[in-house]
Amino acid sequence: MTPDAFNGGAAPAQHARDFFLARQPILNRQQHLVAYELLFRDAASGAANVVDHVAATATVMAHVAELGLDNVVGESLGFVNIDAAVLMSDFIGFLPADKVVLEILETVKVTPAIIARIKELSEAGYQFALDDVVVKSEDVRQLLPLAHVIKVDILGVQPDALRSLVFQLKQGGKKLLAEKVETIAEFETCLDLGFDYFQGYYFAKPLILSGKKLAPSQLAIVQLMNQIVADEDSTVLEHTIKHDVSLSLNLLRLVNSVGISGGRHIESVGQALIVLGRVQLQRWLQILLYAGAGQGDGLKSPLLALATARGKLLELMTLKRYPDHRSLSEKSFTVGIMSLMDVLFGLPMEAVLGQLTVAQEVHDALLFRRGELGDMLKLAEYIERIEQAWPLLLPVMRKLGLSAEDVAELQVHAFRWSNSIADASA
Structure with a gap:
């Protein structure tokens, strides 16, 4: 046809x-x-x-x-x-x-x-x-x-x-x-x-549980993410990963299943650190949090699909606006994927941010939907709720200097990338 x-x-x-x-x-x-x-x-x-x-x-x-x-x-x-x-x-x-x-x-x-x-x-x-x-x-x-x-x-x-x-x-x-x-x-x-x-x-609605603490697997990933932000030596990162056998196995499984290693099979934590680099390692750790540390059918989680689609869409919007500003696009991805961590952890977002080291503009976007990154997050949320949020969508889109054609194109790329994560477990 x-x-x-x-x-x-x-x-x-x-x-x-x-x-x-x-x-x-x-x-x-x-x-x-x-x-x-x-x-x-x-x-x-x-x-x-x-x-x-x-x-x-x-x-x-x-x-x-x-x-x-x-x-x-x-x-x-x-x-x-x-x-x-x-x-x-x-x-x-x-x-x-x-x-x-x-x-x-x-x-x-x-x-x-x-x-x-x-x-x-x-x-x-x-x-x-x-x-x-x-x-x-x-x-x-x-x-x-x-x-x-x-x-x-x-x-x-x-x-x-x-x-x-x-x-x-x-x-x-x-x-x-x-x-x-x-x-x-x-x-x-x-x-x-x-x-x-x-x-x-x-x-995707936060169910806040009084006195809830992070699971040991979540704590290990959060600790590692904070070490990356603190620019700890690679030997420290490798030691932290190896200290948690489950984290080591699941990180290697995820990295290999999604096929980001250029066709090579990554067999060790040290090799993964070299191939990925710190920024990409942090990204895959964020994904691993949503995947339930890679257990069972965690990659089929609707929360993971929503978070990864948001993260990628915000990254692509930033690159559309600022093609040479790679560090800002990484912050955008972090905003998108972390925007559902209050749901993931069952904690208020303020408590989540108390355990993770993030840049100030990331903090403000997540907690208050403030600044340019906050506007991008609002746009992603409005699109998801397009039936109810339609009147709010266009003004934010215009503020960000994006056309309907821009958004449509970026969405498809974001969906495709998000789908590749979920489909990796198929």
């Missing part, structure tokens, strides 16, 4: 950068990342997701194709909203059947033609989800046999009605996805009810 397959020729592809892209994580019952819902906003009008005008919808599809879906979602699936016009169109073919779940909006009115089209696309390998199900309406009943995933808006259903709805849908053997899950309590409720998937940013 090419852009010429719909009226307007290649025009939509030329305007693909006029859209902002956000990806909202979808987790399974083990809280591993399995998919993203892809959300689009028109940079000019602010219109969200799929819009009524077919040409604009074609542009969104062209945008997805141009980005390269693998770059955006990595090994995960991408949920993409579609309305009746998109469902009936030929340009659905822009989306690879093995990488997407087509999410039928609740506004779609069921007709024999709609049912026939869904069956046709199902035979072609596409999977479908029903969006924002709050009751078993007649339309929902007709679509249920054709859907693989049922998305339930948990904010739109009263608790008793939610339990009844889940029971009814589960009887049909469907996979249920709870959307708009924003707190740990909501996640636990949905887990108990039997939901299979969970969408929302509940996992």
Whole structure:
């Protein structure tokens, strides 16, 4: 399928950068990342997701194709909203059947033609989800046999009605996805009810635990990071790493799995220090913190995916603005990846910063969202929450001198790099 397959020729592809892209994580019952819902906003009008005008919808599809879906979602699936016009169109073919779940909006009115089209696309390998199900309406009943995933808006259903709805849908053997899950309590409720998937940013909310202390593995990494900042001798760094066998093994595993060694297999801590250098070593230690010291499926952590995408996006924004200012770009990366360490540690950010030595501008950005680095962090956060934070996004973007095209391009590079970390454990 090419852009010429719909009226307007290649025009939509030329305007693909006029859209902002956000990806909202979808987790399974083990809280591993399995998919993203892809959300689009028109940079000019602010219109969200799929819009009524077919040409604009074609542009969104062209945008997805141009980005390269693998770059955006990595090994995960991408949920993409579609309305009746998109469902009936030929340009659905822009989306690879093995990488997407087509999410039928609740506004779609069921007709024999709609049912026939869904069956046709199902035979072609596409999977479908029903969006924002709050009751078993007649339309929902007709679509249920054709859907693989049922998305339930948990904010739109009263608790008793939610339990009844889940029971009814589960009887049909469907996979249920709870959307708009924003707190740990909501996640636990949905887990108990039997939901299979969970969408929302509940996992990125700080759960501050009184008197909580860092785990020994976390303390070892924090100590090493502080030694790097203090410019300790390499023999001191190597001794600290070797003193913690788990840290040594997991650092070597991470460095080798991500393939940053130029094809060489790094076999020793000393070799890793030489190949990486201090700045890169500190970066991989920050990643290792989120990966749970590399244990089990830690690289599939949604918190790691969010933190690494933020870090890389801030680094790239800085390099876009200041191409020759490498040290500032490293500080930007640190701001992005450390911005979720209060969640990771279960401590207030002020307490986290009390244990880690950081530059003053990094401190101010993390604690107060102050300064240029603070503005970059706000921009990254606003993009993640594009549905709610849209009015705040454009002013910060303009303040930083970035265009919608700049942001779109940098996001794809950030997503690709973040995905490479998560995919390293595949």
